[in-house]
Amino acid sequence: MRSKVVFFEVQGGNDKGADGFRKDTMPMVNALKERGVDAEVIFYDKAREEEIYNYVSLNGIAYVSRINPGNLKEEQSYFQMLRRLCEDGVIGMPHPDAMIGYGSKDVLVKLKTTTLVPDDTFAYYDMENFRQQFPKSLAYGERVLKQNRGSTGEGIWRVQLVEALEGQDEAPLDAQIKCTEAKDNHVEYWQLGEFIDYCEQYIAGENGMIVDMRFLPRIKEGEIRLFMLRDKPFYVVHKKPAETEDAFSATLFSGAEYRYDTPEQWSNLVESFLSQLPEVRSLLGNYDLPLIWTADFILDTNEALEDEYILGEMNCSCVGFTSQLELAYDVAEEIIAAIKENTLTV
CATH class of the missing domain: 3.40.50.2300 (Response regulator)
Incomplete structure (x- = not known):
């Protein structure tokens, strides 16, 4: 037995x-x-x-x-x-396909029909699509690119045009861009076309992809991580980036400060997320919720000038709780x- x-x-x-x-x-x-x-x-x-x-x-x-x-x-x-x-x-x-569904960066694209993710969020699985769409995304404001692999902020880039475009709906490939990597908040300057070519390493190979989402300036106020046991939030980690000009990374390695809160201290976020869990589960294959998983959120402001929480990513492969x-x-x-x-x- x-x-x-x-x-x-x-x-x-x-x-x-x-x-x-x-x-x-x-x-x-x-x-x-x-x-x-x-x-x-x-x-x-x-x-x-x-x-x-x-x-x-x-x-x-x-x-x-x-x-x-x-x-x-x-x-x-x-x-x-x-x-x-x-x-x-x-x-x-979890079931292996739940592990893939909840843990891959393109979970954001799968959840675009919910209020958790902005509808101008994209996933690129080949270079042709990346070259076509990303210059258009960038023309409308700062973006964050996330590779599917890697950890501790490696291959996560904040990308912004050095000079604003005048009446163009697509950034030219020779435009100068400022790129900040979340790994350590270091800054590099590139031409857009060269940077797109550089990012091919994130798309190439098995499970390669890049997710492209709007940069949310309120990340400076901190990223909010819900630590979940199945459908129960057990604690919340508030991860505030370092107080430097270009810092946007919420990793300890980059100098972010962590604070551990109770779910009750983030009741609006928790209640909103739990109310959408059935839809999230359905959109991700209707598997049982992972045993141990996390959901990371960033504050934004909606058209009514109210706070709203935007999902940045989820993790469920091997979330630890050693502390x-x-x-x-x-x-x-x-x-x-x-x-x-x-x-x-x-």
Whole structure:
């Protein structure tokens, strides 16, 4: 009889503790065991994939993925193994296609029909489309380009014209642009056409894409991250960029300051987001909500001069909570609840 909750990790990497595991994995394993649920960690290895699949298919009631697929050379193989497990009735936390849907940068384009994302948000999967559309986007104001891969702000660029255009609806390729990378807020000056060519590295290869969205000046007031356990917000991280002229990055590496708030302190945002979760879930494939995930928002001002919150991105591949390990008990409760819910519907 299946009874184990299996946590998938990979060996190595700078996110591991002295015991070789992610620092927030064993607290979850131990919290489950304290509640009478058998749990263990398995290190994914392409060479042992069939052995791992057979073992989990036979013994696992659910899996929890603690791997950033972008760091796996065998990303597609790992996803396919997870799909096979889900087809066998193992409860996916998350399902691999939910991991892709919620975690990819083009989630913003998929959610353009909601009030969470401006309708002038675009995704580019090939250079031809990028060359055609981006000069038009830029003609109407500052933009932010986000690559699908990378982390800590790498490949996320704020792009602005050095000189404003006069009555043109498309920026010329020889226009001078100022580009600020979120990784460390450093500034580079380019000709637009050359910068477009430079960005080909973000589109090339498997899962390559660029998302193009409006720059929101109120990012200077801070990015607001909702930390979610399935449909429950547990805390809010307010990430304020460094107080320098060009800074817009909300990463710790770039000098941003973090503050941890309760969901009640952001009740308007939380209530608005939760009310739209059913639509979000439907638009992203109607999979179960991820076990641990985040949604990042930036303040904007609408036509009525009221505050509104714009979704910047979501993450669900391997969201950590190493600074608040006591949450492991809440995660364990959510895993048990998800197992009961899925068992009742079978």
